[in-house]
Every structure is written in C-alpha cells, then in structure tokens.
Amino acid sequence: MKGGYTRLFDDQASGDKVSEYADAHSTPLPAHITAYHAHASASRHDSEMLSSNFQSKLHLFLARSIGAKRVLEVGVYVGYSAMLWAHATGPDGLVTGLEYSPELAEIAQDALAKEGINNVEIIVGNAAETLPKVSPSTPYDIIFLDADKPGYSNYLSIILANSQPGSKNRLLRPGGLIIADNVLRRGHVADSSRTDREVEDAGLWNSHIEAVRKFNDQVVGEKRLESFLTPLWDGLSMIRLVD
C-alpha cells in the first residue's frame, strides 16, 4: 500500500462491523469473566475504566502463547483484568496487582473470592512506591500497565532497572512482555490537531498526552526492548524485554 500503512476502516459503521466480526471470531472468554464485566459495566459510574472483553481475548492469547504463569498488573480497578490474568495463568499461577485505592482493591478481592480465585494478591498504594518494592522469587512473565498514564514512563524505568540480566529477584523475565494500555489516548497522542479532550483542564490534558508520548518514545528507543504498538482500542503497546 502507498505510504506503507493500512487505514483500518473507511467509516465508523464498517469499523464497528469489522470489530464485532473479529470479536465473534476470536476464542470466547469464560462465562464468569464476561458476567463480571457485565456486572461492573452495569453497576459502576466509572466503568469506562474496564478493559473490553474483546481486548482481553488478546491478553489471554498473548499470555497463553508465552506460557505465562505469573502476571504483575499495575492498576487493578475492580479486578476484571486480574480475573482474566488468573484464568490465563491457571490455578497454579500467580497474579500480583498494584492498586492505589483501598476501596477498589477490596471490591476486586471480594469479586475474585466469590469466584473461588485465590491466586491473586493485591498490594494497595501508589505504584510509584509499591512497584520498586516488588521483589519476586521468580520473575513475572507479563507486566500489564493500566494505571495512571503519566506514571508509565517511570514504571518502565523501574521495570528495566529491576530486571537486569543475571540479577536476583528481577521483576520481568528475559522474553517477558510489558503490555501497556491506552497509549494513543483516542488518537491525541499521534494527532495533535484533535480538539476533544477527556478532561476540561487543557494544561493537564496536554501534559497527560506528552507523558504518553514520552513513554512511547522511550519504548521504541530502548535497545533492550522490542515492541509493536497496535492502533486497536485505545492503543495497546506490546513490548518484549529482550534480555
């Protein structure tokens, strides 16, 4: 194709149809996970924070593809994606979640317990403080970044610093994945001409977009990482730690 890039959809209507078709032709998620998504969507005013079921199918596919047994999630919210990672890693796997809000962490723990899932631990606090203290006996296979976007760059620096080749208690294993959500912010990160915003304060919003750009630049400029930024959903960066 001229220009070397693919325009995904001609218009919104066909874009919706293509997404629905692709979703319907990807392996279904277990019923308890879709049921929890439906429950959280219906009962919470802030449910836009949930990952979609469709995107979660890719998360599951990635986890199973690399035989992931241990996942570290930054940003748990009500535990929907933690439930997905617990399913992906199986009962003998481990999921560690970092969540700022004690209330949300409690909701997540309750929901997981209700499903009989007992291999998820949630550490409450600001991930900028809790992430550097995570010191696993076996490194994680996947780290999912889905918390405050301005924090991403710092989280990446911590992961790289604490996953040095040959180091004891490294965070992420060689060949492990960092999956970073919302790295396009509805197009704003790539297209400065957009005028809509998710927050009223223009200065805050611009600093937020700049922070995500900094993260994306950091990823692509880092020799220890290989990455693919997919322009699906809100932008999902799939990053592999080489060493």
Ligand SMILES: C[S@@+](CC[C@H](N)C(=O)[O-])C[C@H]1O[C@@H](n2cnc3c(N)ncnc32)[C@H](O)[C@@H]1O
């Ligand atoms: C987008 S939601 C996570 C959604 C969840 N991963 C899912 O897909 O179901 C972001 C979460 O990150 C949490 N968060 C925001 N800033 C944080 C920080 N500095 N440290 C830890 N958690 C944070 C928020 O409280 C919120 O629960």
